[in-house]
Amino acid sequence: MQQQHQQHNNNNNNKQTLASFSSRELREKYEIPGVFLIENFVTREEEREFIEANNNNDNNTKKKKNEEEEGETSSRENGEKDYFKSGWKSLSKRRVRHYGKKFDYDTRDAANDAEEKIPELLDVDVRKRLEALVSVVADAESTTTEEKGGEEKSSNDFSFTRQNANDDAWTEDERRQISEAIQKVIAFDQVTVNEYPPGCGIAPHVDTHSAFTGTILSLSLGDRCVMEFRHPNHPNEEGYSTSPTESATAARRSGNETMIFPHRALELPRRSLLILTDFARFNRQHYIPKRKSDPMIDGTRRTRTETRYSFTIRQTLHTTNDSENNNNNNDDEREENGGGKQNPPRSCDCPYPLFCDVKDGPFSKIISRKKKNNLQEQQQQQRGFSCER
Ligand SMILES: O=C(O)CCC(=O)C(=O)O
Numbered sequence: 335m336q337q338q339h340q341q342h343n344n345n346n347n348n349k350q351t352l353a354s355f356s357s358r359e360l361r362e363k364y365e366i367p368g369v370f371l372i373e374n375f376v377t378r379e380e381e382r383e384f385i386e387a388n389n390n391n392d393n394n395t396k397k398k399k400n401e402e403e404e405g406e407t408s409s410r411e412n413g414e415k416d417y418f419k420s421g422w423k424s425l426s427k428r429r430v431r432h433y434g435k436k437f438d439y440d441t442r443d444a445a446n447d448a449e450e451k452i453p454e455l456l457d458v459d460v461r462k463r464l465e466a467l468v469s470v471v472a473d474a475e476s477t478t479t480e481e482k483g484g485e486e487k488s489s490n491d492f493s494f495t496r497q498n499a500n501d502d503a504w505t506e507d508e509r510r511q512i513s514e515a516i517q518k519v520i521a522f523d524q525v526t527v528n529e530y531p532p533g534c535g536i537a538p539h540v541d542t543h544s545a546f547t548g549t550i551l552s553l554s555l556g557d558r559c560v561m562e563f564r565h566p567n568h569p570n571e572e573g574y575s576t577s578p579t580e581s582a583t584a585a586r587r588s589g590n591e592t593m594i595f596p597h598r599a600l601e602l603p604r605r606s607l608l609i610l611t612d613f614a615r616f617n618r619q620h621y622i623p624k625r626k627s628d629p630m631i632d633g634t635r636r637t638r639t640e641t642r643y644s645f646t647i648r649q650t651l652h653t654t655n656d657s658e659n660n661n662n663n664n665d666d667e668r669e670e671n672g673g674g675k676q677n678p679p680r681s682c683d684c685p686y687p688l689f690c691d692v693k694d695g696p697f698s699k700i701i702s703r704k705k706k707n708n709l710q711e712q713q714q715q716q717r718g719f720s721c722e723r
């Protein structure tokens with residue numbers, strides 16, 4: 335297995351060693367601007383290896399943290415205890431761990447405080463696959479199927495061609511969007527791993543505009559899930575749990591849906607890569623409802639049985655203590671003064687003010703942090719976004 339990986343990493347022609355990427359019938363069913371889903375982004379073996387690489391890191395981190403930070407756990411809030419022992423942080427019923435840059439849940443920002451290095455396997459493989467995706471998209475753009483022969487033909491494993499007559503291949507415009515989106519995150523320096531036991535979810539949020547570039551990636555491993563997207567003013571009457579079927583129906587009914595949709599759901603298969611860019615990244619909240627089972631597009635329900643791991647892959651824009659404090663791990667200071675490190679001026683050139691913390695949008699951080707935390711807690715309790723077993 336190790337050897338296979340070595341080969342994989344040494345192989346200059348990424349395409350030869352990659353799983354196939356294919357598209358889904360996304361356009362008709364979901365039509366979420368700025369959402370792209372790449373199925374089979376990693377192989378089954380890589381899925382297992384990524385999960386292992388992440389979990390195996392526990393031992394190293396535990397040792398390092400114990401050596402470096404002995405005695406510090408007592409001053410941290412309860413939920414963070416195991417984080418400082420093992421690299422994981424408990425948030426309600428879900429666990430998270432951050433690589434590259436630490437993620438601060440108070441400010442929803444990435445700090446320069448280096449947390450743990452991104453595991454090499456993940457770092458190398460994901461970058462290779464992203465590069466391959468870009469080249470597949472470029473190939474599809476510049477070469478017709480007829481032109482591809484012999485050796486080149488093998489790259490068709492990764493083409494975005496659908497099997498049936500109703501052509502679902504990415505359009506030229508979509509390929510361009512995918513390519514541009516990947517360029518915005520190809521130099522990623524922050525990875526957050528979320529571990530969701532069955533029944534757990536994540537509350538509605540927009541990844542902070544000023545903290546990360548215009549593309550957020552999420553790799554789903556271990557289990558699939560249904561992710562929902564919404565405008566906060568348009569919850570559905572069931573309390574934010576529109577099924578994919580309902581979303582699709584609502585989308586079809588609405589005449590003006592292409593750019594403004596209130597609420598949609600999207601199934602994320604395991605081993606798929608979700609690309610959130612532009613409208614979907616900046617202008618709609620995404621979340622995973624806590625529930626025991628998910629409504630499927632065919633009207634059935636699927637019980638959640640497995641633990642899902644998501645790897646959120648992001649490229650930071652700038653970080654809280656940008657220059658000289660690279661090794662400053664003292665986030666007790668942050669907690670004491672309410673998240674109070676002075677942030678450098680922020681910038682965001684998105685055209686979507688709604689959630690933009692730089693443009694002081696109505697759903698950005700205009701509420702004081704404390705109030706916002708209380709509000710979020712209340713909302714989570716009301717809607718039960720933590721876990722259901
Ligand atoms: O679990 C996921 O796919 C999404 C995670 C997420 O939204 C985040 O880490 O910001």
Ligand SMILES: [Fe+2]
Nearest residue numbers: 539540541620
């Ligand atoms: Fe997110």
